[in-house]
Amino acid sequence: MAFHRITFNVNGELEQADVPSNMTLLKMLRENLALTGTKNGCAEGECGACTVLMNGEPVNSCLVLAVECDGAEIVTVEGLAHDERLDAVQQTIIDAGGVQCGFCTPGILISARALLDRNPQPSEEDIRIALVGNLCRCTGYVRIIQGVQEAARI
Amino acid sequence: MSIDAHPGLPEFDYIKPTTLKEASDFLIAHAGEARPLMGGTDIFVRMRSGGWNDKYLVDVKCLEGMNDISYDPHKGLSIGAAVNMNRVIASREVQDNYALLLQAASSVASYQLRTRATIVGNICNASPAGDTIGACILLGGVLHVHGNGGIRQEPIKTFFKGPGETLLRTGDIVTSIHFPVPEEGARGVYIKLGRNKASDLSIVGVTVFGYPDVNVPSGYRIRLALASVAPLPLVVDQVEAILTETSIDEDRLMLAAEAAMHACTPIDDVRASARYRKVMTRNLSFNALKVVWKDLKKL
Amino acid sequence: MVMEETNTKVPSPIGENKIRLDAREKVTGAALFADDIQFGSGLLHARVKRSPHPHARIISIDTSKAKALPGVKAVVTGEDYPGYIGLYLLDRHIFCRDKVRYVGDPVAGVAAKSEQIAEKALQLIEVEYEVLEPVLDPEAGVSPEAPLLHPNLEEYEVANFIFPEPGTNISNHFKIRKGDVESVWDECEALVERKYHIPHIQHVPIEPHVAIAKVDETGEVTLWGSSQSPFAQRNLIAKCLGISQSDMRVIAPYVGGGFGSKAGVSMEALAVVIASQVKGRPVKLLLTREEEFYTAFVRQGLVAYFKMGCDADGRLLAMENKFFWDAGAYTEYGVNITRASGYSSSGPYEVPNVKTDSYCVYTNHPVGGPMRGFGMPEMHAGLEQCIDELARDIDMDPVEFRRINCLKTGSVLVTGSKMHPIGLTQCLEKAADAIGWGSKAPPSAPNKKRGKGIALMWKAPAMPPNAGSSAWVELAEDGTLTVGVGGQDIGQGAFTVAAQMAAAALGVPYEWVRIATPVDTLYSPYEWQTVASRLTWSMGNAVVNAAKDARRQILDLVAEAWEEDPQNLDIVNGIVVSYKSEREMPLKDIAIYGLPKPDDQGWLGGPVRGRGNFMPSYITGLDPETGQGERAVVHYTTGAQAVELEVDLDTGRVEILRGVSAFDVGRAINPELVEAQMEGGFVQGMSSALFESMQLKDGVMQNPSFVDYRIATSTDVPLDLENIIVEVPQDDGPWGARGVGEHSMVPTIPAIANAIYDAVGIRMEGPPFTAEKIYLAMLDAGIVK
Numbered sequence A: 001m002a003f004h005r006i007t008f009n010v011n012g013e014l015e016q017a018d019v020p021s022n023m024t025l026l027k028m029l030r031e032n033l034a035l036t037g038t039k040n041g042c043a044e045g046e047c048g049a050c051t052v053l054m055n056g057e058p059v060n061s062c063l064v065l066a067v068e069c070d071g072a073e074i075v076t077v078e079g080l081a082h083d084e085r086l087d088a089v090q091q092t093i094i095d096a097g098g099v100q101c102g103f104c105t106p107g108i109l110i111s112a113r114a115l116l117d118r119n120p121q122p123s124e125e126d127i128r129i130a131l132v133g134n135l136c137r138c139t140g141y142v143r144i145i146q147g148v149q150e151a152a153r154i
Numbered sequence B: 001m002s003i004d005a006h007p008g009l010p011e012f013d014y015i016k017p018t019t020l021k022e023a024s025d026f027l028i029a030h031a032g033e034a035r036p037l038m039g040g041t042d043i044f045v046r047m048r049s050g051g052w053n054d055k056y057l058v059d060v061k062c063l064e065g066m067n068d069i070s071y072d073p074h075k076g077l078s079i080g081a082a083v084n085m086n087r088v089i090a091s092r093e094v095q096d097n098y099a100l101l102l103q104a105a106s107s108v109a110s111y112q113l114r115t116r117a118t119i120v121g122n123i124c125n126a127s128p129a130g131d132t133i134g135a136c137i138l139l140g141g142v143l144h145v146h147g148n149g150g151i152r153q154e155p156i157k158t159f160f161k162g163p164g165e166t167l168l169r170t171g172d173i174v175t176s177i178h179f180p181v182p183e184e185g186a187r188g189v190y191i192k193l194g195r196n197k198a199s200d201l202s203i204v205g206v207t208v209f210g211y212p213d214v215n216v217p218s219g220y221r222i223r224l225a226l227a228s229v230a231p232l233p234l235v236v237d238q239v240e241a242i243l244t245e246t247s248i249d250e251d252r253l254m255l256a257a258e259a260a261m262h263a264c265t266p267i268d269d270v271r272a273s274a275r276y277r278k279v280m281t282r283n284l285s286f287n288a289l290k291v292v293w294k295d296l297k298k299l
Numbered sequence C: 001m002v003m004e005e006t007n008t009k010v011p012s013p014i015g016e017n018k019i020r021l022d023a024r025e026k027v028t029g030a031a032l033f034a035d036d037i038q039f040g041s042g043l044l045h046a047r048v049k050r051s052p053h054p055h056a057r058i059i060s061i062d063t064s065k066a067k068a069l070p071g072v073k074a075v076v077t078g079e080d081y082p083g084y085i086g087l088y089l090l091d092r093h094i095f096c097r098d099k100v101r102y103v104g105d106p107v108a109g110v111a112a113k114s115e116q117i118a119e120k121a122l123q124l125i126e127v128e129y130e131v132l133e134p135v136l137d138p139e140a141g142v143s144p145e146a147p148l149l150h151p152n153l154e155e156y157e158v159a160n161f162i163f164p165e166p167g168t169n170i171s172n173h174f175k176i177r178k179g180d181v182e183s184v185w186d187e188c189e190a191l192v193e194r195k196y197h198i199p200h201i202q203h204v205p206i207e208p209h210v211a212i213a214k215v216d217e218t219g220e221v222t223l224w225g226s227s228q229s230p231f232a233q234r235n236l237i238a239k240c241l242g243i244s245q246s247d248m249r250v251i252a253p254y255v256g257g258g259f260g261s262k263a264g265v266s267m268e269a270l271a272v273v274i275a276s277q278v279k280g281r282p283v284k285l286l287l288t289r290e291e292e293f294y295t296a297f298v299r300q301g302l303v304a305y306f307k308m309g310c311d312a313d314g315r316l317l318a319m320e321n322k323f324f325w326d327a328g329a330y331t332e333y334g335v336n337i338t339r340a341s342g343y344s345s346s347g348p349y350e351v352p353n354v355k356t357d358s359y360c361v362y363t364n365h366p367v368g369g370p371m372r373g374f375g376m377p378e379m380h381a382g383l384e385q386c387i388d389e390l391a392r393d394i395d396m397d398p399v400e401f402r403r404i405n406c407l408k409t410g411s412v413l414v415t416g417s418k419m420h421p422i423g424l425t426q427c428l429e430k431a432a433d434a435i436g437w438g439s440k441a442p443p444s445a446p447n448k449k450r451g452k453g454i455a456l457m458w459k460a461p462a463m464p465p466n467a468g469s470s471a472w473v474e475l476a477e478d479g480t481l482t483v484g485v486g487g488q489d490i491g492q493g494a495f496t497v498a499a500q501m502a503a504a505a506l507g508v509p510y511e512w513v514r515i516a517t518p519v520d521t522l523y524s525p526y527e528w529q530t531v532a533s534r535l536t537w538s539m540g541n542a543v544v545n546a547a548k549d550a551r552r553q554i555l556d557l558v559a560e561a562w563e564e565d566p567q568n569l570d571i572v573n574g575i576v577v578s579y580k581s582e583r584e585m586p587l588k589d590i591a592i593y594g595l596p597k598p599d600d601q602g603w604l605g606g607p608v609r610g611r612g613n614f615m616p617s618y619i620t621g622l623d624p625e626t627g628q629g630e631r632a633v634v635h636y637t638t639g640a641q642a643v644e645l646e647v648d649l650d651t652g653r654v655e656i657l658r659g660v661s662a663f664d665v666g667r668a669i670n671p672e673l674v675e676a677q678m679e680g681g682f683v684q685g686m687s688s689a690l691f692e693s694m695q696l697k698d699g700v701m702q703n704p705s706f707v708d709y710r711i712a713t714s715t716d717v718p719l720d721l722e723n724i725i726v727e728v729p730q731d732d733g734p735w736g737a738r739g740v741g742e743h744s745m746v747p748t749i750p751a752i753a754n755a756i757y758d759a760v761g762i763r764m765e766g767p768p769f770t771a772e773k774i775y776l777a778m779l780d781a782g783i784v785k
């Protein structure tokens, strides 16, 4: 199986890697780069725990090949905070009580960040729809939705 | 999904040709063991479950024209095969002129999945549940296919041979999908019934598209397509006939909806029973027809 | 939220909404889950060969080709591991030896340099089976004609409160014989007799099961896993392998959702056994989502028969219940769920005559584990619908009917003991009030029907009588506090609550407290398991005791140094104060180095470490023939839920518009976290009511992925969820607290079912109340055409 040399940007840092064809972006992040904030919940695009930003748009990193990321810009949950300062939505989800086990949280934050970037004033319905691909088994979503609403307010 | 689904993807080689010809040639040279790769939303799932085990995935996403989306008020809309659904949904032209397509695309899975999923991919999977297929058929969509013998056009209406089967041949690469300018005053709706409110596959999907037509007795031409209730995406021609023959009222719409129910041939599966699908085809067809008809009347 | 007035004053930060300790690391991606731990390139990957048959005899296993595959480091079968494992009934081997009993039963395991090689090796393992007739229904399973799944049941080691019936498929039969039901049926004004079928569902934590095991040359085992039960795993795996518990170390970082699925031992033992063949190398076993669906614990199915009657005044006179639990191939927890549902089989009502037979039945289905509610959601699903029906049969308002019959302080329970102080009536009234019981709003559209429903619940922690907790607290140089616990934060906020309790009991600010994580059986204090909603109460007591112990050490020391009476000393905000001399001293000046003696000749004290434990001492057994006894459980948490919903007449789809939860939690240590449990539980309950079932056909799950096993998403939940905290203190709970983690999904199914009935007048045999089921039921009833 062929390996490919790729260059890409993760959370603002330029990275180079030699990846086999069948390596997913999720696996590369978790295993090669030890960016384990991005989670594997199903490996088939259904749970959203693996959601990252690829060129500014959220993708299920379990369904993207690492080799497809050549030249791409990737942002993971580890890249949301800057200089120890949490991103607004990280803080509002904490304050709203939208974190329980925390396994869905990274993917939810990425989806929420992407939503707020493309639509700074989302309606409740917009938020629900933007998060429909992020399953959470603990919280019942209510506090997560409220957290995103709050992030849009500030 | 079997119990033996792999934790990761099986081995394959990723090929990234630079021209359509190169891609076609490679696919032909490796017939049976190579597959064009678009968004991957379906391929990777099937490879992981062991259903597909191609040796090569040929990434055609970045080939010329694949990422263009353009609209011409005379010629219509052209969407490159690699344009993802979110881009289609965000496109001003689509919003203004092809609301039905937008609505159908928006009902597919989740936002992050739609960053990778494409309309052309949805069509090429030829799943009877494909959410955008009904809209593409009723809007008169035509695929542009780069194949062995050059470029050819395939109307979507006649594109499907069976579940998962299309007219595509080895070496074929769909490069774009084209839609004519919709008829003046056209209206459409896609009503999808899933188990959850959103993001699910459809148990029944009903697409209705219509426009005023002075040449028919009813004054309207209204067509209807169904998803998930037949082996193939199904256009129910009787609906169009019933709704052109004579003036439309709710009884007439119900007659058409019942025709849709009788035309469909659903099966029992994990998502729903055939019995439920049948009655839902009637109820949702009626609702969808009513929405479009009321919209048309408002003109 | 409404807080019940209580008179007792509580110290800060008890009752305060402190932000979870783990929130920041969880939003930054820093929180470490088991699969996140980096083991470097020495890590081996394990995969497991599993049975494709629900029931078969293993004729032969040929692993030679797999062993010969380059990159394969170990291939393991059951041959070398004859030991039995199990929590209450030791009925399974780690790898199957003679028979397979469900689809997914592990037959062989492989460790290899990569997952892909391990996968290839699996394909090279040849297993020959003789397919046997399966048992696929628990009722059929008890019949004498049914194939026997465990012919040597009588040889299995079993806990003394579990009663298997050798020669049958019954792994436990629990009985209640209270009063005489037969004699009162004739006196009943109304009688309801119903059968319900509750399907198997799964916990679906978003983090799949994962375990990494390493076995040293000396035989010492280290297991990293996503675990609710590190100590139980230490004990059970060590016992099965015949090694010392001290040689078995379990390290349990954050758990990405448990709900019971990660309690006890499931796949962890597989990783340990495989790793024992490749000494010194860590071996990781990570379940795919599909494997998770096929092979992780399930909430077992239930076929339940209820018969109940009341007099003309609405007083419940008798109940007769029969439960057939579809426990699956083995019964890690099923036997005790059977027991718990038996001793709770009256529901939260005082009923003079009760007869219950609760059977745990072996079937060739996936293994039943504990799931949030431990049998109570399944049991209440039917019971609380029957209560509604009885009320309607005698033309009484269902809320009034419940008010008359529900448990009050001092009520005689189904097991004969007396109810402790309880706020169930308040929960009922507040929930009814909040949902606007008795008033009916018009539906939002002409094709919709609106309805309201209510249900009550009770649940006790189901556990052995002597399940214990322990804790330690240790002061650092700067006076801050580290608390050691063996309980796990699985999202419910146990660490935060433990920190609040330690802070309050010792007298330091909450911000000074941290929890020693990850839980590590080598260093953490013992905890039975993180199950049964018992941590706030049991581990909480241990933490309080440990903090008090440290406090006593500090105050004794200071008293001696200052030559004062410790009675006059206190610790406030991290400062030792004397109410007599008005002297003050910060903890940091005392914590590690002690204090000089009053005469300055030498030193007093030393590093402060408080320790505490807790184990209930008052639990007695129940008579095996009658189920009667003094005190079968530590306590009951009770509550109510009410919903308002709409049914779409075009599709049958249910939309939940509003939900109210009211639970008597004794004392809310952190009200926000209590509310979060109520909400999360409500939605999980709602999800099980509307969407979830494992579709088992001939023993094979038909929907083993998120594509077809649907759970509630962000678009399905009502934002209008009201949470009501009622506080009638528990006598032996820390500041009166008792647990609420599971309870919030117990009454949801029947509350929804009762609301559906209110809306459209139909009842179904069991959940999920899918659009399809409701529509077709309406169609059959002529409600729609």
Ligand code: FES
Binding pocket: A039, A040, A041, A042, A043, A044, A045, A046, A047, A048, A049, A050, A051, A060, A061, A062, A063
């Ligand atoms: S792991 Fe990618 S969507 Fe679940």
Ligand code: FES
Binding pocket: A098, A099, A100, A101, A102, A103, A104, A105, A135, A136, A137, A138, A139, C206, C256, C257, C491
């Ligand atoms: S917080 Fe546990 S899955 Fe969302």
